Each structure stands twice: as C-alpha cells, then as structure tokens.
C-alpha cells in the first residue's frame with residue numbers, strides 16, 4: 454500500500470482499510486489545523502489507485518470497511534468517486550461501508566441525485582469538521598464555510614443515507630468568545646442533528662497561524678476548567694435525536710460517551726463532577742497544599 458505520511462483517519466475508522474485517493478487538503482487554510490501543512494494538495498492518478506485496490510483486494514478480500522483519505526477526498530467529482538466505489542465493491546465482496554472526510558463546499562457542489570448515487574455505492578459515512586457554530590469564529594479561523602452551509606451539507610447527506618459525523622472544537626473561540634461559541638455550536642448541531650457527534654479540544658499546533666496569535670497575546674486560550682465549562686454549556690444546549698456522542702479524543706480532559714437524548718442528564722452530571730474536582734484542586738493549589 455502507498456501512504457504519503459502523515460496519514461489521518463477518524464478514531465472510528467481504526468479497523469478500516471485506508472486508500473489515500475488525494476494527498477493533503479485542498480483548503481489547507483484553517484488557522485488551527487496543522488494536519489496537512491507539509492503537503493501540497495493533489496488528486497492521485499486513478500490508474501495508480503485502481504492498481505492498489507486490485508492488489509489489496511487479492512490480499513484482504515474479506516475487508517468490510519474502507520476509509521478514503523486524505524483530508525478532502527470528497528473534492529473528487531461524483532463520477533471519479535463512483536468509479537472508485539465501483540472498484541471497491543468489485544474487489545471487496547463483503548464491503549459494508551466506505552467513509553470519507555467532507556467539506557461543506559464539496560457536498561454543496563453535488564446534486565441530491567449525485568449524493569444518492571454515492572450512498573448507493575456504500576459511501577455511507579462522512580466526517581465533517583464543524584469546529585464552531587459561530588460564523589465570526591469560523592471566519593476568524595478561515596474555515597471557508599459558514600455554519601448554514603455546513604448545516605445544509607449535513608442535512609442533504611443524511612437525507613440520502615450518508616450518515617454524518619460532526620466534530621466541534623472546544624476552546625476555538627478563546628476566552629472572549631467562549632459563551633457565543635458554546636451557544637451557537639449547540640444551536641447549529643441541533644439543526645444538523647448529526648448521527649454522530651464528537652467534541653474535541655483545541656490544542657495549539659506549532660506552525661499554524663492560531664499558534665502565532667497565542668504567542669503574540671492576541672488569542673487567549675481556555676484553561677482546562679474553562680474547556681470543561683464550555684463543554685457543559687454545549688451539552689446543556691443540545692436537543693438531539695438519536696445522536697451517538699463521543700468526547701474521548703486524546704485532546705480531551707474528560708472522556709465522555711453516550712447517546713442523545715437518553716444520556717444527556719448523565720453527561721452533564723459527569724462534567725459537573727469533573728468541574729467540582731477541578732475547582733477543589735485549584736483551591737488546594739492556591740492555598741499551597
């Protein structure tokens with residue numbers, strides 16, 4: 454298999470066979486993201502990918518899950534994606550699902566009919582970085598899509614059978630925008646009602662513009678307690694139906710898992726308990742204990 458490192462995939466694709474059909478991210482503009490900073494975006498040659506799928510099919514014919522990397526593979530035209538999905542079906546007879554990272558703009562350039570054709574070919578899970586539901590924050594970090602565009606992208610994908618996994622970034626608004634970030638993110642997530650939701654925590658990455666803004670004192674990061682408080686505000690504001698929730702990424706201070714609406718109260722209690730411990734530790738530290 455050919456991989457141009459670094460290679461990223463969502464945690465839930467840990468058992469999937471990965472084909473890197475694009476290299477890097479066509480946007481590569483987000484102020485917080487260092488994932489593909491060292492890669493120049495390109496679409497890999499179809500004959501090369503075809504050969505790889507053929508070989509992998511003979512080595513691992515029982516493969517059930519495939520993930521298409523890199524950051525922005527949905528940028529391919531519907532026809533290109535269809536030919537890759539057809540190949541996957543041919544070489545992996547047990548294939549049950551194909552996953553992919555999506556940007557709102559790449560969804561919105563496709564018609565409902567095109568999205569349906571992709572879903573019929575087992576492209577049935579898409580991962581979208583909402584990051585924030587607040588348009589001021591999205592513009593400040595150069596996301597390139599508005600909350601409304603991302604909502605439409607999620608709704609249109611889900612309407613044709615592509616389950617969507619949305620990711621939001623705790624702390625992305627810094628201290629000054631924490632309240633607005635939480636309130637608007639919950640509001641937008643409620644409109645999207647994604648099948649899966651993950652809350653990750655913003656970690657400054659060297660070489661990104663947000664890292665530089667922190668160093669220049671222009672962006673005030675949240676403390677761990679403030680991140681937890683923001684997480685509580687978001688969870689309190691969520692009114693989701695049938696969404697599977699995870700907050701167990703390595704970046705998180707508190708690992709949470711549950712299903713909405715069933716586990717909402719328990720999730721809030723767990724965050725409150727963690728906040729109480731955090732407050733107690735801080736008081737002890739201030740008293741010099």
Ligand code: SF4
Nearest residue numbers: 478481482483486524
């Ligand atoms: S967050 Fe996503 S869209 Fe933005 S640069 Fe990183 S991979 Fe690309």
